[in-house]
Amino acid sequence: MIVDLPDTTTSKVSKELMSMRERGGVVALGRVLTLVVITRSGFEEEAIDAANEASREHPCRIIVLAEGSADGSTRLDGQIRVGGDAGASEVIVLRGYGELADESESLVSALLLPDAPIVAWWPHGVPDAAAQTSIGGIAHRRITDSANEEDPTAALFNIRRTYTAGDTDLAWTRLTNWRIQLAAVLDQVEGDQPVTAVTVEGASDSPSTVLLAAWLTLALDAPVTNVAGPAGTGLKRVRLTRSGGDIELHRPDQDVAELYQPDQPVQRISLPRRGLRDCLAEELRRLDPDEVFGEVITEGLARTNLRSVRTSDR
Template identity: 85%
Template structure:
């Protein structure tokens, strides 16, 4: 069910939700959080689709602040989606114009679930300081996506400069399976020390930079980055040792190959993660991600980005 409320107020939106609940049995029971999505015009449906899919695992109220026009006459247009149009959630789309065009806590405060955590998500447009924005200041978790920025690496360094506990970025979440596999490999290695590490990934992949930063912290070893073709994600990691190199290589989009000295090649399922999978993972935890905090602040600072070079592979 979809209900449009043009030129309305948040009070009227709240009352309409109550009316729909009374008439159709739509309830907020079981909702575990409020997800506030701050998105740009033209990207609303992509974000709503991902949030709906993630909400099947984490039932929530989704409030979407869609970019309006500040030069237009001040008004608020709203849309309420419930049932099959909202996955396991209620979706409220707000589009402000004029004085209501910008991100504002006042637009969402009357619609937040009482006594429930708040998660803020910027699918496009990393804010200058997420924790200091109007919505970010009331959120328990703040999710950005540096991969959608014109300069993803610069966006990472901006996050580092303004980082507060509770901040995270989906470029980090996309690395979860890579980090699991690499941690397993490192546990199985013999005593031969790792003398150098090479991380290869797309030139526009912030996940490549974050993986290098994580390995820099974990191994205290020089890490170089090889920049490959844009848009292709993370490709491989090589651990250089006197006893023989260990290489985790993903030549295809879903299957990786693990090469180790004197062992047969192992094929490992390592697909590129979908947006909804990454969002669902971040909604599983409402406490700060301390590992990400260390990587984005300390690890990124120690990563030698001057070592980035064009890959020959």
Template identity: 60%
Template sequence: MIIDLPSTTTSQVNKKLVELRESGGAVALGRVLTLVIVTGDGTEVEKAIQAANDASREHPCRVIVVASGARQAAPRLDAQIRVGGDAGASEVIVLRLYGPLADEGAGSVVPLLLPDAPVVAWWPSDAPESPAKDPIGALSHRRITDAAADGDPIVSLQKRVESYADGDTDLAWTRLTSWRAVLAAALDLPPHEAVTAATVTGAADSPSTDLLAAWLASYLGIPVRRVEHPRGPGIVSAVLERPSGNVEIVRPDGKVGTLTQPGQPDRRVSLHRREVRDCLTEELRRLDPDEIYEATLQGLDEIVRGEPAAEVAGSAEAGS
């Protein structure tokens, strides 16, 4: 069910939500958090809502979308309420702000927050330089950005380093979960030797490649080279150097990687780029600070930039 409320107020939106709940129980109260999505008023609105709806099946929540419209227009708030099949396991409130109201997203959000429930802010793209100091970020227990979706991913990632505050995270980091799990599991197998150095290869504009290199530098306390790959976005390979032989993961096609290590047969491992909905679902599982992500950001300065790598067979077709 989709209900449009043109030229409205947040008070009228709240009143309509109460009417829906009282008339048919269309809006359930079992919400565990409020997810605030801050975006422009373009096509990415529907993509973000769909990802939030998918994530809400594990985390029932109230989704508030703050979509900024034309700032040259007269001040106006257009709202839309989605419940039932159009909202997954959540209730979705879309606020389109025009004119001077376009800069007042936080004031429009506050009256609609669920009482006594955590608040998570998500910028699908174009996040503020300091999310924690943003008016909506300041309301939130957790702040989710995505450096890979910004115009200059590497510059965006550097901003995350400079502005980090407890509760910050980035989907470029979340996309590394599978890579980190495979590498950690490989080191648990014999021979149990210390890793002396590592090399991570990926596209020049891949923040996930930078974060994987920084994580290895921080986690293992070793020098790590970050090498640019000439084709395709995302991570192409990771090599851990040990005295008896290297541990290598090579993913030339952006989907399936090959794990090679001494004394073990080569193994194919699934390393397909994770969908936004899967990354968002993972991030909503925790509301406490991510100390490993913080340490990884601090380790970015320890990465040694290497020469561009020669092409491997195929190309990395997907992000992390």
């Protein structure tokens, strides 16, 4: 069920939501948080679809602040989606114009679930300082996505500069399965020959490659070389150089990786590129600060002196 509310107020939106429940018997029980999505024009539906899918695991109220225009008269257009159009959640879409065009806590305060955590998500457009924005200041967790920026690596260094506990980025979440596999390998060879060098190969536009290098810098205290491949191909390969032979985790395609270890047969491991829904759902599972990400973005990124080479130079 979708109801449009042109030229409205947040108070009217709240009343209409309650009225829709009474008229249609729509009930949303067990909602665990409020997810506030701050998105650019043209990307609203992609964000709503991902949030709806994630809400099936984490029932929540989704408030979408869609980009409006500062030009023209001041007004607020609203839309409510419940039932089959909203997954396991209630979706409220707000688009402000004029003085209401900017992201503001005042637009969402009357619609927040009482006594429930608040998560802010910027699927496009990493703010200069997420925790210092109007919405970020009231949120328990703040999720950005540097992969959607014009310069993803610069966006990561901006996050490092302004990092506040509770910040995270989906470029880090996309690494979860890579980190699990590499941690398992490192546990097996711990106490054996130490890793003396690390090579991380990934797309030239992949911030996940940079974060993985930063994580390995902290974990292994070894020099890291970044091999930049074609844009859009994601993370491809990690090679750990040791005196007894290299260990390599290589994903030649989008789904299956191959693990090479000295004197062992090649292992094929399911390692698909993660979708937006899965990454968002993972971040909604935890409402406490991600301390490992905090260390990687502040310490690991600062210590990582990446020497980049092109695949054609190898």
